[in-house]
Amino acid sequence: MDACVKQREYTAKDYKSEVKPIWCPGCGDYSVLAAITRALASMQLAPENVAVVSGIGCSSRIPAYTSVYGFHGVHGRALPVATGLKIARPDLTVLVTGGDGDGFSIGGNHFLHACRRNVDLTYIVMDNQVYGMTKGQASPTTEPDWEGSKLTPDGAGIESFHPLVVALAAGANFVARCSSSDPNNVADIITQAIRHPGFSLVQVLSPCVTFRPEQQEWKHMVRTAVVDVTDDAARAARRLMTDDGFNVGKVLYKGNRPAWQPEPKGAVAVAELEADFAL
Numbered sequence: 001m002d003a004c005v006k007q008r009e010y011t012a013k014d015y016k017s018e019v020k021p022i023w024c025p026g027c028g029d030y031s032v033l034a035a036i037t038r039a040l041a042s043m044q045l046a047p048e049n050v051a052v053v054s055g056i057g058c059s060s061r062i063p064a065y066t067s068v069y070g071f072h073g074v075h076g077r078a079l080p081v082a083t084g085l086k087i088a089r090p091d092l093t094v095l096v097t098g099g100d101g102d103g104f105s106i107g108g109n110h111f112l113h114a115c116r117r118n119v120d121l122t123y124i125v126m127d128n129q130v131y132g133m134t135k136g137q138a139s140p141t142t143e144p145d146w147e148g149s150k151l152t153p154d155g156a157g158i159e160s161f162h163p164l165v166v167a168l169a170a171g172a173n174f175v176a177r178c179s180s181s182d183p184n185n186v187a188d189i190i191t192q193a194i195r196h197p198g199f200s201l202v203q204v205l206s207p208c209v210t211f212r213p214e215q216q217e218w219k220h221m222v223r224t225a226v227v228d229v230t231d232d233a234a235r236a237a238r239r240l241m242t243d244d245g246f247n248v249g250k251v252l253y254k255g256n257r258p259a260w261q262p263e264p265k266g267a268v269a270v271a272e273l274e275a276d277f278a279l
Helices: 029-043 059-065 078-088 100-106 108-117 163-170 183-195 213-221 233-241 270-276
Strands: 050-054 069-072 093-099 122-127 174-179 200-205 250-254
Touching: 029 059, 029 093, 029 122, 029 183, 050 059, 050 078, 059 069, 059 093, 069 078, 078 093, 078 100, 078 108, 093 100, 100 108, 100 122, 100 163, 108 163, 122 183, 163 174, 163 200, 163 233, 174 183, 183 200, 183 250, 233 250
Parallel strands: 050 069, 050 093, 093 122, 122 200, 174 200
Antiparallel strands: 174 250
16 A cells, blocks of 8 residues: 555544434533544544444434434343443443443443443443433433432432442442533533543433423533642542532543453354354
């Protein structure tokens, strides 16, 4: 190949599929999708070297809206699918996308052990504190006094799940929070998360304007966090426990645990695999 031939430069458009998003107008997930494609373009990753895995929910539609490899799994199971993929294909950049219901309710157990296992994945959670796809029920991160659901008209009455603190306690190697109202910042944080080894959690405040219209005010409530990144999990946890949830735009924790990647055992013939499952 001629050394003077310029390598193709990817743009954000190269990571978008021809499938048009069908989210509600004003949904924060549009910005997150844009941020993901910008992050991939900033890293100049070839689309065929990237995979996006998701579960079920509004935000979990993202694999269909991208041109990279995608897997739309069952409810709450995106992380084990992504873990298996990364272990089998460590050469791939693997992103996991989902929401607060999919990730922290039915997928909560997988979330804990994905943090603990510390495989090199980036988990982008679009948190709108509600089940949007199933018409507005309280989710694990919904505040206890929210009365907007017919299932819990007096509020859920239980404290909200705190994903960043739980992630720290369980062993996540990178923790950050940002807001969909600033897609350039989300893109920057996703880029940092991908580059940092191990399990990375990026919580994105992404309003549901249909079932939580009051969340449109989030863009006026969020503020840039004033703290610097730390590698001390206890220090990061103390900061988060005194936080109101609207300090965004910064990486809060970068750990130094090595990513877990088992040694490959070599190729196995298909016939040999079939024999293992024979009855």
